Amino acid sequence: MVIMMHSPYEIPKGTPLENVPRIIASFLGACSYLTTPCVPLFFMLSGALLLPCGLDRPVFSYVNKCLKRLVCPILLFTIVSLYFGLNLDMINRPLWYRIISIPFSYQGHGVLWFLYVLVGLYLLVPIISPWLRQTSRRSIELYISLWSVSLFYPYLERFVWLETSTSGILYYFSGYIGYFLLGYYLREYDISLKIMIPLTIVCIPLPVLNKYCGWNYDFYKAFWYLSAPVAIMSVTLFLTIKKIFIGKTLSGLTGKVVNIISNYSLGIYLIHVFIMRLIVWKLPLVLNISNYIVQSIVIFCLTLLMTTFICWILSKLPFSQYVIGYKSDTPFFNINKRK
Numbered sequence: 001m002v003i004m005m006h007s008p009y010e011i012p013k014g015t016p017l018e019n020v021p022r023i024i025a026s027f028l029g030a031c032s033y034l035t036t037p038c039v040p041l042f043f044m045l046s047g048a049l050l051l052p053c054g055l056d057r058p059v060f061s062y063v064n065k066c067l068k069r070l071v072c073p074i075l076l077f078t079i080v081s082l083y084f085g086l087n088l089d090m091i092n093r094p095l096w097y098r099i100i101s102i103p104f105s106y107q108g109h110g111v112l113w114f115l116y117v118l119v120g121l122y123l124l125v126p127i128i129s130p131w132l133r134q135t136s137r138r139s140i141e142l143y144i145s146l147w148s149v150s151l152f153y154p155y156l157e158r159f160v161w162l163e164t165s166t167s168g169i170l171y172y173f174s175g176y177i178g179y180f181l182l183g184y185y186l187r188e189y190d191i192s193l194k195i196m197i198p199l200t201i202v203c204i205p206l207p208v209l210n211k212y213c214g215w216n217y218d219f220y221k222a223f224w225y226l227s228a229p230v231a232i233m234s235v236t237l238f239l240t241i242k243k244i245f246i247g248k249t250l251s252g253l254t255g256k257v258v259n260i261i262s263n264y265s266l267g268i269y270l271i272h273v274f275i276m277r278l279i280v281w282k283l284p285l286v287l288n289i290s291n292y293i294v295q296s297i298v299i300f301c302l303t304l305l306m307t308t309f310i311c312w313i314l315s316k317l318p319f320s321q322y323v324i325g326y327k328s329d330t331p332f333f334n335i336n337k338r339k
Helices: 002-006 022-035 038-050 059-083 095-101 110-134 137-151 177-188 193-203 206-212 228-245 252-278 292-314
Strands: none
Touching: 002 022, 002 038, 002 252, 002 292, 022 206, 022 292, 038 110, 038 177, 038 228, 059 110, 059 252, 110 177, 110 252, 137 177, 137 228, 177 228, 193 228, 252 292
């Protein structure tokens, strides 16, 4: 979903909307909105897999292990993206300024923002884990309910004055921590798909209605990662996948493909923008495709195949777990092997 979101060629900044063909504008809007659950699902899966952390593991040991797996890719891909000039927002800043800013905000390509948020959530895991181990289902639902209210802020502000700064009553119940806890909750408990599927069907056409009904909601507030429609679609996808696959073992080609993509998912996420924009977008095969939608689908397929292959190679090299978060059991060579 992330790769599909990024696959279409970008419309040059400053291009008047009336100069963009309607089919291209519609495809871009649909592609962005329908793939937006990719980010919430990432955080929900992280919460489902990490929470709560083990009782037998010291806090500093846990934090050290988690941060090593994230800090190394952050530093590496920051250097690579700065070298290729893929972060245009920071390109005019002095080098010393960018270096000392690395611990506080991403200085490489924009995809690194996700890892910075994940580091922050990892740091909270030892704090919220004791609460999760002894709290009740209703207590978790109370937190998630308060967090859910913040997802409706773009709509509520049409009718009431909202304080969204640090002075706001729900400021500390907002942000991606909600998805993190929601993932844990959905691992332990279920929400009826009979409720979620109709809600999702209602959410899908909302951006179109926003445009043609003149509601004039800001797309990146009302229909983006931290919005109610995207949260509803994300929960429905999570529950659907859980219902289909939980307790089942995938075998054959399907099992192999799912296993490969799962192992390489972080690496694919980190690498795909470089492969897409520095190689795939410039291939004559791609440039010669006149149909914008077909062209985007070809970009998606080529990028996924190429990044998966590159991750397969990287996974067999020493220290690959600190580059793409995964190390193969069959490396090309073993530097620890004694003669």
